[in-house]
Amino acid sequence: MRKKKTEFQEKNKKIELLDSTATLFFPEYCNIHVKDSNTLEVAFSEEKYPVLGINIQCFDNPKLNNESKIKKFLIDDEGINFRLERKGDVFYTNYEVIVDKEKLAIYKILSFLKPRTFRIIRFALTWPDSQEAKKVIDPILKKLPKIIDTVKFNAYKSKYDELASLDYNLSNAKLVSNNLWNTIKLRVPLKWKVEFAKDNEYANVYMDLKANFAFLVERFFVNLNNKANNNEKNPDKLVENLIQEITKEVNITNAKLKKAGKSNYLFYFIASEKDLNDSNKINNSKIWYRIKVFEDKIVIISFVFQLTSNIQLENELYLSKLDQIIGSSEISV
Incomplete structure (x- = not known):
């Protein structure tokens, strides 16, 4: 009644x-x-x-x-x-x-x-x-x-009770180590599924059972000119030029560059672009670049997570976990 x-x-x-x-x-x-x-x-x-x-x-x-x-x-x-x-x-x-x-x-x-x-x-x-x-x-x-x-x-x-459960599960998830392409060491929750593309050049990591949330991991290499002068070989300068190149046609906010050690870098930002099917809709993604400079090349691992949820808290919970995971990742070559 x-x-x-x-x-x-x-x-x-x-x-x-x-x-x-x-x-x-x-x-x-x-x-x-x-x-x-x-x-x-x-x-x-x-x-x-x-x-x-x-x-x-x-x-x-x-x-x-x-x-x-x-x-x-x-x-x-x-x-x-x-x-x-x-x-x-x-x-x-x-x-x-x-x-x-x-x-x-x-x-x-x-x-x-x-x-x-x-x-x-x-x-x-x-x-x-x-x-x-x-x-x-x-x-x-x-x-x-x-x-x-x-x-x-x-x-x-x-829905917010469900998100509270998600928060608890993400905070207490058992992490397992993955060495993708023998290039990047990544510790992700045991229940997340890593699925490689057929050409093995990128991987999707599915974060929930229904595959509604996933992030893309991709690797790149930039060969360096051995005849370049010392200034052109400076790791900080190389990374600065690289960042300018990869962001020159992207609308970005909240950009930040962190340096760990002599030649290790983490660069991340929020990228915004118009939806291809709806010009009134803006799609936002967080993108991270884990970068390591060697004598003969630069190794780049990119991570892309699209903020697809209409509930800000849901996006934030996954972002917080990804910040931890990617922040502690390591290029292993």
């Missing part, structure tokens, strides 16, 4: 966070500013102060498997006087502390979706520890329990 909305819900503003992972209700007169997909700022009058900060986070934690551990997770300072309440698989706690002559009220709601999915919403409100501020804050503090009591969590896993 579908639950009826309460009078509070009917008359107030409804805010859905992270694709309906959680739903919140606020008094109609509140001014609500969405800072990002995880964070809200709520003012209870036309004044911008005080502001109630609200943050939601989804995470996966198989070790948070009993009430005692959950209690410790919610309150990491045993000296704080707090109240913990449980309603089914939702835990509530709140407490006040004084920091630098300001009071801070913290409310936390933790939703547990078995077997290992969690969502936590944190509410934070600060004000000067004075009688004048108390007159403004007290009415807000009286409203907060009702706002918190009407928070609703999705009974099913949302």
